[in-house]
Amino acid sequence: MYVTDVIGETYKHWQTGVVLINAGTGTGKTTFIVKTLNEWAEITGTKILYLCNRSALRSQVVDQAEAEQKAKRLSEETPDVGIGDEHLDIWTYQALEKMKLYDPEKLDAFLQQYRYIVADEAHYFMFDAQFNRDTVVSYDALKALWDKKIVIYMSATADYMFRQLKNMDVVKAEQRYNVDKDTGYVDKVMVYWNDDQLACWLDCIPEGEKALVFMKSTDAVKSWRNKYGDMAVGYCSANNVKTKKTDNLYDLEACLMNGVLQKKYTFTTKALDNGVDIKDPALKHIFVETWEIDEAMQMFGRKRPLAEDDTCTFYIRGISRTQAEQFHKQVLYDLEPGEALYDRDKKHKLGKWEVFRHKQNAEKRLYEFASTRIVKDTAAIEYNRMAMAGLHYKRNMLEAIQQNGYIVTLRAKLKWGLETKVENYKPPKIWMVDNWAIIIKAITDGQPLWKNTAQELLKELFQVNKKLSKEDAVEILRWMGYDVTVTEQRWKKAAFPELQDKTVWVFEKV
Numbered sequence: 139m140y141v142t143d144v145i146g147e148t149y150k151h152w153q154t155g156v157v158l159i160n161a162g163t164g165t166g167k168t169t170f171i172v173k174t175l176n177e178w179a180e181i182t183g184t185k186i187l188y189l190c191n192r193s194a195l196r197s198q199v200v201d202q203a204e205a206e207q208k209a210k211r212l213s214e215e216t217p218d219v220g221i222g223d224e225h226l227d228i229w230t231y232q233a234l235e236k237m238k239l240y241d242p243e244k245l246d247a248f249l250q251q252y253r254y255i256v257a258d259e260a261h262y263f264m265f266d267a268q269f270n271r272d273t274v275v276s277y278d279a280l281k282a283l284w285d286k287k288i289v290i291y292m293s294a295t296a297d298y299m300f301r302q303l304k305n306m307d308v309v310k311a312e313q314r315y316n317v318d319k320d321t322g323y324v325d326k327v328m329v330y331w332n333d334d335q336l337a338c339w340l341d342c343i344p345e346g347e348k349a350l351v352f353m354k355s356t357d358a359v360k361s362w363r364n365k366y367g368d369m370a371v372g373y374c375s376a377n378n379v380k381t382k383k384t385d386n387l388y389d390l391e392a393c394l395m396n397g398v399l400q401k402k403y404t405f406t407t408k409a410l411d412n413g414v415d416i417k418d419p420a421l422k423h424i425f426v427e428t429w430e431i432d433e434a435m436q437m438f439g440r441k442r443p444l445a446e447d448d449t450c451t452f453y454i455r456g457i458s459r460t461q462a463e464q465f466h467k468q469v470l471y472d473l474e475p476g477e478a479l480y481d482r483d484k485k486h487k488l489g490k491w492e493v494f495r496h497k498q499n500a501e502k503r504l505y506e507f508a509s510t511r512i513v514k515d516t517a518a519i520e521y522n523r524m525a526m527a528g529l530h531y532k533r534n535m536l537e538a539i540q541q542n543g544y545i546v547t548l549r550a551k552l553k554w555g556l557e558t559k560v561e562n563y564k565p566p567k568i569w570m571v572d573n574w575a576i577i578i579k580a581i582t583d584g585q586p587l588w589k590n591t592a593q594e595l596l597k598e599l600f601q602v603n604k605k606l607s608k609e610d611a612v613e614i615l616r617w618m619g620y621d622v623t624v625t626e627q628r629w630k631k632a633a634f635p636e637l638q639d640k641t642v643w644v645f646e647k648v
Contacts, residue, residue, distance in 0.1 A: 162319020
């Protein structure tokens with residue numbers, strides 16, 4: 139099911155206000171705007187402003203709209219004012235924010251020419267606010283137009299924000315749309331836990347298959363790209379201050395050309411989390427290094443299957459309850475300056491503010507932490523609503539992981555049927571076949587294994603950083619489809635004399 143099918147011709151009757159299109163990746167959100175709504179704008183003599191969060195997305199929308207011959211890419215600095223032949227203009231949130239901050243009157247005049255404002259990848263306002271403090275500027279600029287224009291918010295992963303808008307009672311029921319993504323092409327969603335397990339799977343990818351890996355940092359992209367040499371390529375945003383021209387990380391065509399990945403291994407960051415459609419049957423593996431499930435779903439959506447047998451496995455890096463607790467403490471620390479300002483300025487309560495402002499590093503945190511921002515005109519510090527919403531969402535997710543574990547939380551959060559495809563880590567079938575053969579023989583023949591040998595075999599096989607208990611062994615073998623018990627005993631039998639008086643593990647099928 140595609141967006142155009144679900145919306146039908148109801149767009150012709152949209153009223154001034156908010157439209158929500160909550161639709162999975164690959165369901166035709168962009169196609170609906172650049173073709174169907176664009177044609178309607180031409181018929182009715184109106185205009186559309188299409189806002190993008192990434193330069194890659196803007197390029198994709200421009201390319202897709204060129205066939206309509208009624209679209210143009212707006213200049214970042216001096217967009218045109220006034221209606222021309224084009225009925226669809228394509229811009230970025232960042233350019234809108236800059237104009238709002240430095241020339242608000244010009245922006246107000248510029249926006250008047252549009253009947254429709256499209257906020258694509260609307261999760262941008264909340265999730266990007268932790269590194270771009272001005273997302274609230276574009277959010278407020280669009281909010282000010284709710285009673286004058288038709289403002290269309292689109293995303294595959296903005297459920298939290300869309301619920302907030304629904305609760306604000308600003309969205310008519312007939313202007314809300316939900317379109318599920320078809321995930322039949324996804325074999326499974328596998329959770330892995332460390333770098334060794336990631337390397338294990340990457341090392342075992344067969345010839346003729348490709349992997350796309352979303353890393354958490356530019357340094358990680360460089361490191362992993364260098365690890366795989368000529369078989370690998372890396373890509374990061376040209377706006378990333380940590381990248382240099384000599385790093386060779388800016389060339390998108392070196393990574394992707396006409397929808398096809400150019401190397402066996404492609405390492406990237408959030409720079410490619412939207413605005414890129416990969417139509418490459420050889421892409422069989424997508425790895426995401428972030429534990430954040432909404433981000434992962436966005437990244438997984440880059441694959442566009444071309445046929446029924448064009449399948450793919452998704453991999454996501456999980457975190458332990460202990461790691462979730464550590465991240466939770468950091469989120470609370472990040473929230474503290476914003477919440478102190480919120481209580482002081484919004485609730486007119488000074489308790490939290492007085493406690494915070496007397497802390498040794500209070501001033502530094504006010505200026506540097508995402509939950510606050512500097513107001514341009516007055517240089518005052520204010521709480522950052524969008525960043526705080528994102529941090530509250532992250533806090534709630536981490537609390538769920540601490541309580542229920544990562545895999546249970548992942549299954550609860552995934553949608554479109556992906557929740558039924560989650561599996562815990564399994565090594566590739568070709569990984570350490572000798573180790574696996576010994577374990578299988580112990581299970582099928584009842585042959586005891588010296589405890590130290592069994593622990594070492596399983597540790598190497600599953601790439602974990604600790605010696606496994608027999609309870610751990612039972613659990614991971616169950617992941618592999620073997621329902622067994624493991625008994626620990628001092629070996630006294632005549633069989634296997636080399637194990638006499640040693641502590642062994644005996645594997646028995648249940």
